[in-house]
Amino acid sequence: MNALAETRAGRFALRSTCAGLRVIFRSPGLPRLRLWLWDRVVRPHILWRSFRIEARTRFGARLEGGFPDVVHSFVYFFGVWEPAVTRLFQQALRPGDIMVDVGANVGLHSLLAARLVGPTGRVHAVEASPWIFARLLRNIAANGATNIQARNMAATAVAGPVAVYLHDDSNLGGTTIIASEAARSGAVLEATVEGRPLAEIVPLEDLLAARLIKIDVEGAEWMVIQGIAALLPRLRHDVQILIEVKRDALLGMGGSVEALLALFTDAGFATFEVENDYGAASYIAGQPRGPMPLLRRDFEMADLVFQRAGRPA
Numbered sequence: 001m002n003a004l005a006e007t008r009a010g011r012f013a014l015r016s017t018c019a020g021l022r023v024i025f026r027s028p029g030l031p032r033l034r035l036w037l038w039d040r041v042v043r044p045h046i047l048w049r050s051f052r053i054e055a056r057t058r059f060g061a062r063l064e065g066g067f068p069d070v071v072h073s074f075v076y077f078f079g080v081w082e083p084a085v086t087r088l089f090q091q092a093l094r095p096g097d098i099m100v101d102v103g104a105n106v107g108l109h110s111l112l113a114a115r116l117v118g119p120t121g122r123v124h125a126v127e128a129s130p131w132i133f134a135r136l137l138r139n140i141a142a143n144g145a146t147n148i149q150a151r152n153m154a155a156t157a158v159a160g161p162v163a164v165y166l167h168d169d170s171n172l173g174g175t176t177i178i179a180s181e182a183a184r185s186g187a188v189l190e191a192t193v194e195g196r197p198l199a200e201i202v203p204l205e206d207l208l209a210a211r212l213i214k215i216d217v218e219g220a221e222w223m224v225i226q227g228i229a230a231l232l233p234r235l236r237h238d239v240q241i242l243i244e245v246k247r248d249a250l251l252g253m254g255g256s257v258e259a260l261l262a263l264f265t266d267a268g269f270a271t272f273e274v275e276n277d278y279g280a281a282s283y284i285a286g287q288p289r290g291p292m293p294l295l296r297r298d299f300e301m302a303d304l305v306f307q308r309a310g311r312p313a
Helices: 008-025 031-045 070-078 083-092 108-117 130-142 179-185 204-209 221-234 247-252 257-266 280-285
Strands: 051-056 062-067 098-102 122-126 148-151 160-166 188-196 212-215 240-246 269-274 301-308
Touching: 008 031, 008 051, 008 070, 031 280, 051 070, 062 070, 062 130, 083 108, 083 212, 083 240, 083 269, 083 301, 098 108, 098 204, 108 122, 108 130, 108 148, 130 148, 130 160, 130 188, 160 179, 179 247, 204 221, 212 221, 221 240, 221 247, 221 257, 240 247, 240 257, 247 257, 257 269
Parallel strands: 098 122, 098 212, 122 148, 212 240
Antiparallel strands: 051 062, 160 188, 240 301, 269 301
16 A cells, blocks of 8 residues: 555556545445544555545535545545534524634535525635635635635734734644644744624624624634624524634633633523544444533633523524
8 A cells, every 4th residue: 555656557546445445434334344444544554645636525515625634534535524513504504594604714614504505595704824715716616606705814803914824734724823823733824814803804784694603713713703792692593603612722812711601601692512523433433413511611622602592402
């Protein structure tokens, strides 16, 4: 296997091997075999390679990408990334809804939302990195997703220029506008882009009417929330706000987990947690659980869902 991809024939053989493995990983049954193949073949011999692929999701979208990016790799083999988040989208969104995707990356969740809300709905995709944004636009075009409106900007607390730090191709999702996060992860300065509060990026009427708002901004979540804090009581009654929360990043921006939770509690929201397991075993097992009430405060990173208190999860 290590000799593959050194020649044109080798690359063809590697691509064929990957295609065969993909069929196995997307088939039901034989969980032990699939986990063995992942641990003994895919992880040591495939995932580290620089290899262009088109990943196809279970919901029918096509994504330009490649190994070794973790998101593209999992979507290629399993057809899904973050199954519990995917389930949340599928339960929340209906035709005609509006979804806001802050930190859209290459568009995986935006494309899922676009399928769910249909031609009468709208998706607003916000991505700060110019390089990733260009790929986002290509994925939108390749999928004919005309109901996605994409903007190459950073969502911030106040307007002004923002530095963007691009992660390497092992995890494009690690791209950030927070210098301390970039220093920790090894992301490098890419560009300076315009930053604005979210209500100045997405039309206010659409933001207030959004059924689902996703914020995944690698440590900048406090900035994004500060920019819309005054609007939280005005959001639609059944809105769900999904936020990837990093404790150290909140502290570095002058916030805290406790302050974030209090801000939403004061606006009438209850807090739930999406249990994301990034191991292959959970993808093979399937059947992710829905959001559960948040019972812990000691996490370093968590995916939290905020919705009106009293509404079922």
